[in-house]
Amino acid sequence: MDLTQRSATELADQLASLDVSAREVVDAHLDRIAALDGVVPDGEVWSAKAPDDLDERDVHAYLHVTAAAAREHAEEIDRRRVAGDELGPLAGVPLALKDVLTMQGAPTTCGSRILEGWVPPYDATVTERLRAADVVVLGKTNMDEFAMGSSTENSAYGPTRNPWDLGRVPGGSSGGSAAAVAGLLAPLAIGTDTGGSIRQPAALTGIVGAKPTYGTVSRYGLVAFASSLDQAGPFARTVEDAARLQTLVQGHDPRDATSVPRDVPDLLARLRDGVGGLRVGTVTELQGEGYEPGVEETFRRALERLERLGAEIVEVSLPHAGYGLPAYYLIAPSEASSNLARFDGVRYGLRVDAPTSEEMNAATRAAGFGPEVKRRVMIGTHALSSGYYDAYYLQASRVRTLIARDFEAAFEQADVLVSPTSPTVAFGLGTKTADPIAMYLNDVATVPASLAGIPALSLPAGTAAAPEAPGTSLPVGLQVMAPLLRDDLMYRVAWAFEQDLAFTPLPAGDAAVEVA
Amino acid sequence: VALSSDEVRHVAMLARLALTDDEIATLAPQLSEILAYAEQVGEVAAEDVPPTTHPFALRNVTRPDERRPSLPAAAVLAGAPAVEEDRFAVPRIVAEEA
Secondary structure: HHHOOHHHHHHHHHOOOOOOOOHHHHHHHHHHHHHOOOEEOOOOOEEEEOOHHOOOOOOOOOEEHHHHHHHHHHHHHHHHHOOOOOOOOOOOEEEEEEEEOOOOOOOOOOHHHHHOOOOOOOHEEEEEHHHHHHOOEEEOOOHHHHHHHOOOOOOEEEEEEEEEOOOOOOOOOHHHHHHHHHOOOEEEEEEEEEOOOHHHHHHHHHHHEEEEOOOOOOOOOEEOOOOOOEEEEEEEEEEEHHHHHHHHHOOOOOOOOOOOOOOOOOOOOOOOOOOOOOEEEOOOOOOOOOOOOOHHHHHHHHHHHHHHOOEEEEOOOOOHHHHHHHHHHHHHHHHHHHHHHHHHOOOOOOOOOOOOOHHHHHHHHHHHHHHHHHHHHHHHHHHOOOOOHHHHHHHHHHHHHHHHHHHHHHHHHOOOOEEEOOOOOOOOOOOOOOOOOHHHHHHHOHHHHHOOOOOOOEEEEEEEEEEEEEEEEEEEEEEEEEEOOOOOHHHHHHHHHHHHOOOOOOOOOOHHHHHO | OOHHHHHHHHHHHHHOOOOOOOHHHHHHHEEEEEEHHHHHHHHHHOOOOOOOOOOOOOOOOOOOOOOOOOOOOHHHOOOOOOOEEEEEEOOEEEOOOO
């Protein structure tokens, strides 16, 4: 079996027993990236081809590949291993990092022209912890500009394609990270999730992606979109790999004032305990109208599977879930309009010259931001402006309380809640870009957990055909939501389901992702 | 409520975005539609419901008042579009007197 097909846990075991070196593992992934991803494999940092030069066979998961640094890091780990040094549990395993987290030595663009070429002078806490754990970063992944989007089509550097079907989107905003893991261009990746930006791309690419409890993974060095919702988390091809990666990056950080100063749960201790005796709640409001028949059918079979595994299925209601999306599309743009004020042509990135500072600010932002970012900055600026704040941001924050209360009540009747992750399977490139609200509806099932701050993950539940293409077989995600700080329970349910389903997270039948 | 082109222009000024007339014309109906959708939040949550911004309601987060090294100025200035005398350089802020 090719090294790129192995899980992070398998690679870590092989590395620990000296069956393979970290350098060999990194090289296998770099070779595959060079062959399939649409990068120019020259120099210390490989760049993605310019958008106009990308062709329809390029996955385009990476914006920058830190090839030289990754090889050097791998060799250092190999030397330390031979010398008998104590190494981290995933030492030498490669990882793809979403381009919204800072890392020295390579650009951080957030998928935006306004940050083109900016090289950050410091590492994010997540980056620092990965380095301390001897995980090798392969590069920075493509994303919707400033994480605003559900398809990765809002990247200024061209869209990422779904390894299952290169004519379809990988979801977003962490579509590059998801496509890297699904396309065997990395066994692990870090994404960020504000309203579903890890879970929805995980669902659409047939992998595991988790949004941890808000506040348990530091936001220091994560370029802010909506500060009260942004949370970094893992992508992997197995539940155990995702739990192990989250374990490495979680924990209190005094450099993030919203970081939760409490112990986070051990995610691995009871991972294999099964679902026997657990109450699994289905949510009345997160099914029905708007969900594709193939998604609903796959979800129904997932419930039967959980029941067969010994879970008790109960139905619960989140009466205010329907208000989640309207609240989200006030809160997130409001916070974004404030956070993105820092991109003013003064401290980093692009500047468009003009006679006065104010004109320079406005010209720079007009040239540097894409249409979706402008749209959200405008919504947020309006929602926070004098006379509107109470009716919009404050009212949306009250709805957020109602949704959090709904979850508290639901978790008295059920230990975890499940739903489809996304109402649709992966859709065709360009099919939803003209209608902003149609695109926003992708987040309908993921936003409630974001507003409540609770942990939620997506794992493969099976495949279904796209409604417009009956012969297709595309991944469907199952979302598992757990109470605050019960990320362990979420992983435990997911692990039991995964073992029973035996889903093969390898896209088949397409030359771009065929195994060499 | 539909936003007029003038209202969209006012918001663009507040947001420091030099939008073109075409962009204004595209955004006016889009923003109106999105805000009409978002206004559903007014249907629930009376004033006695407190707002939530963090699931753990942290208050007064402080750290010890200790001196710590900061980033070297040269590293920070290296990413700036214009620098003069170890400072960020910007165009004129105050208009010349007539």
